[in-house]
Amino acid sequence: MTARKSSQPSAKQLLSQQIADRIRQAIVDADFEFGESLSEEILAQAFDVSRTPVREALNLLQVEGLVIIVPKSGTFVYSPSEEGISDLVTFRGVLETSALRLLPRDALPGLSARLQAACARMERAMAEGDMRDYGRADTDFHLEIVQTAGNRHLVEAYRMILGRVASLRTHLALKAEGEPRRSFRDHRELALGILDAEGPRRDELAGLLEGHIHRTRENYLNAFRQTHLSPGRRMRSRLKLDR
Numbered sequence: 001m002t003a004r005k006s007s008q009p010s011a012k013q014l015l016s017q018q019i020a021d022r023i024r025q026a027i028v029d030a031d032f033e034f035g036e037s038l039s040e041e042i043l044a045q046a047f048d049v050s051r052t053p054v055r056e057a058l059n060l061l062q063v064e065g066l067v068i069i070v071p072k073s074g075t076f077v078y079s080p081s082e083e084g085i086s087d088l089v090t091f092r093g094v095l096e097t098s099a100l101r102l103l104p105r106d107a108l109p110g111l112s113a114r115l116q117a118a119c120a121r122m123e124r125a126m127a128e129g130d131m132r133d134y135g136r137a138d139t140d141f142h143l144e145i146v147q148t149a150g151n152r153h154l155v156e157a158y159r160m161i162l163g164r165v166a167s168l169r170t171h172l173a174l175k176a177e178g179e180p181r182r183s184f185r186d187h188r189e190l191a192l193g194i195l196d197a198e199g200p201r202r203d204e205l206a207g208l209l210e211g212h213i214h215r216t217r218e219n220y221l222n223a224f225r226q227t228h229l230s231p232g233r234r235m236r237s238r239l240k241l242d243r
Helices: 011-028 040-047 051-063 082-102 105-128 131-148 152-171 181-196 200-227 231-238
Strands: 067-070 074-077
Touching (some): 011 051, 040 051, 051 067, 082 131, 105 131, 105 181, 131 152, 152 200, 181 200
Antiparallel strands (some): 067 074
16 A cells, blocks of 8 residues: 655745745835845845755745746846736736625625724724735735635635735835725725625625725826836926926
8 A cells, every 4th residue: 555645745845935925025015126136045044044945935936926036147026017017906806806706695794704803903004004014904804805705716816916916005005195095995895895795785895896906906007107207207296397
């Protein structure tokens, strides 16, 4: 009889995953800038490990689209483009609205409670001016909806883009005019409305979620354009000469 292989990750795999988790969080929290070079050697020194687990961690992050590994040049935090941002947010909207429509009826009360708890975290973060914690609560809010839908493949697809979505939120969306309070109102309405999300009401909430995600796309793109202006255009914008 052939011995069954253990499905548990090895110590080396766990170490690489832990390193990937720390680097991912630094990208999401905007501790690393878009396009910034990530040296394997310096990362290995920072984590006090060899370069092998760092290299494996970076490979994991490349699969998620958070870093770009360029042979003979190095590893870089990904740099979004306008088209890439638009496509990513459109795909996110498809996944999240699909998840909302798949929510089991008996899961709605528990989901509503978890969403309201995430809203409470957002409210505290706004009061304290902690936009990083606001972003984390925002990420958890949307992940709750997707996970509660109960479709494993949908969750896997969502997790593949989650890091990039969260990084755009931190780097770009929370800098938009009127944010995050406008976003918070949408979250609160969704958290309360999910309790009776049946029939036409579920369609209304799916429309609310779709509109919410559409506004985030516009926020991302507007902020992205502002940060990628030429020096002359940036000065004109700061002097309000284009108004």
